[in-house]
Amino acid sequence: MEEIQRPDPGFKSALLAEISQLRFFALSLTGHHDRADDLVQETLIKAWAAQHRFTPGSSLRAWLFTIMRNTFYSDYRKLRREVQDRDGDSAARLFANPEQNGHLDLDDLKIALAKLPEDQRVAVLLVGASGLSYEEAAQICGCALGTIKSRVNRARQKLMAHLAIESAAEFGGEFLAIAGSGGSASGEAA
Amino acid sequence: MPDIEKDASAALDRELQAYLGRQLRRLFNQTAAEPIPDRFADLLERLDRETPRPEARVPRQEAL
Numbered sequence: 282m283e284e285i286q287r288p289d290p291g292f293k294s295a296l297l298a299e300i301s302q303l304r305f306f307a308l309s310l311t312g313h314h315d316r317a318d319d320l321v322q323e324t325l326i327k328a329w330a331a332q333h334r335f336t337p338g339s340s341l342r343a344w345l346f347t348i349m350r351n352t353f354y355s356d357y358r359k360l361r362r363e364v365q366d367r368d369g370d371s372a373a374r375l376f377a378n379p380e381q382n383g384h385l386d387l388d389d390l391k392i393a394l395a396k397l398p399e400d401q402r403v404a405v406l407l408v409g410a411s412g413l414s415y416e417e418a419a420q421i422c423g424c425a426l427g428t429i430k431s432r433v434n435r436a437r438q439k440l441m442a443h444l445a446i447e448s449a450a451e452f453g454g455e456f457l458a459i460a461g462s463g464g465s466a467s468g469e470a471a
Numbered sequence: 472m473p474d475i476e477k478d479a480s481a482a483l484d485r486e487l488q489a490y491l492g493r494q495l496r497r498l499f500n501q502t503a504a505e506p507i508p509d510r511f512a513d514l515l516e517r518l519d520r521e522t523p524r525p526e527a528r529v530p531r532q533e534a535l
Contacts, residue, residue, distance in 0.1 A: 293515050300511050301503040308502060322514060329518045387501065390494045409495040441487040444494070 292332050295341055296325060302411060306346050309406040310353045312395065323356070324349040343413070346421040350403075393443035397436055404429050405436035 303324060307317035327348050328335075335344055394402050400422070407418040408429070419429040 290519075293519050296515055297512060300507050301505075304505075304507075305499055305502045318508060318510070321511065325511065325514060326518070329515070387494060387498055390491075390498060406495070406498075409492060410499040412496075412499070437488065437491060440491055441484070444491060445483070445487055 292329075292335075296328060296345075299342055299345055302342055303345060303349065305411060306349055306407070307353075309403055309410075310350065320349060320353060323352050327352060340417060343417045343420050346407075346413075346417075347423075350421055350423075389444060389447040390440070393440045393447075396443070397439060401432045401436035401439070404432035405440065408433050409437070 300321065303321045304317060307320040307324075308314065311317045311320055324345060328345055331348070335341065394406070397405070403422065404418060407413045407421065408415060413421070415426055415429050415433070418433075419426045422429060
């Protein structure tokens with residue numbers, strides 16, 4: 282009897298293997314390491330309790346991300362708004378990990394991501410950073426495929442506009458040189 | 472817009488889009504490279520030990 286009640290041992294290993302992905306998606310949603318890990322923990326507890334509803338063979342990652350996103354919107358959003366109001370500058374600290382220096386050259390990207398509307402930021406991170414398909418991202422966000430594609434496109438345009446300005450100096454004007462001459466890439470310079 | 476400027480703009484776009492793609496992946500890799508806190512493995516161990524299958528209607532047997 283006891284044996285029958287034991288959960289599938291493979292499910293635990295499968296969850297463990299997804300924790301890095303879950304932590305990044307939690308960061309995409311919350312923007313803070315401490316709250317991200319709390320969200321991961323809550324997601325794991327809910328996933329464990331609901332494991333009988335998971336369809337073997339379907340994407341565990343998409344299923345977990347959907348649980349995480351629902352948890353975030355039901356429990357965390359209000360808290361986050363309150364903390365943002367108190368901190369004021371939390372947008373500038375998106376993804377900032379106090380325990381490590383991180384890559385300084387990613388700072389511009391983090392600042393640009395923090396300025397995006399939340400739905401666009403989540404969409405571009407799911408597809409561009411986490412490496413999920415547009416179909417999975419649409420499933421996770423509960424919206425149409427076209428909506429996700431449009432959010433990713435708009436996010437990319439804004440991020441590119443920001444990076445074009447911020448990285449011009451770092452690249453020694455490389456991008457501006459291309460823009461100015463028009464010749465090096467097209468071969469049409471007269 | 473003259474053709475030469477259109478070409479330049481398209482080239483700039485491609486460069487930037489590739490750059491953005493690399494930066495987004497690096498942001499992910501930075502998080503993925505962090506050691507996973509023990510709390511998650513501990514949590515799953517505890518859940519595995521303590522929780523019966525949610526759909527099991529059989530009364531829990533407390534004693535072995």
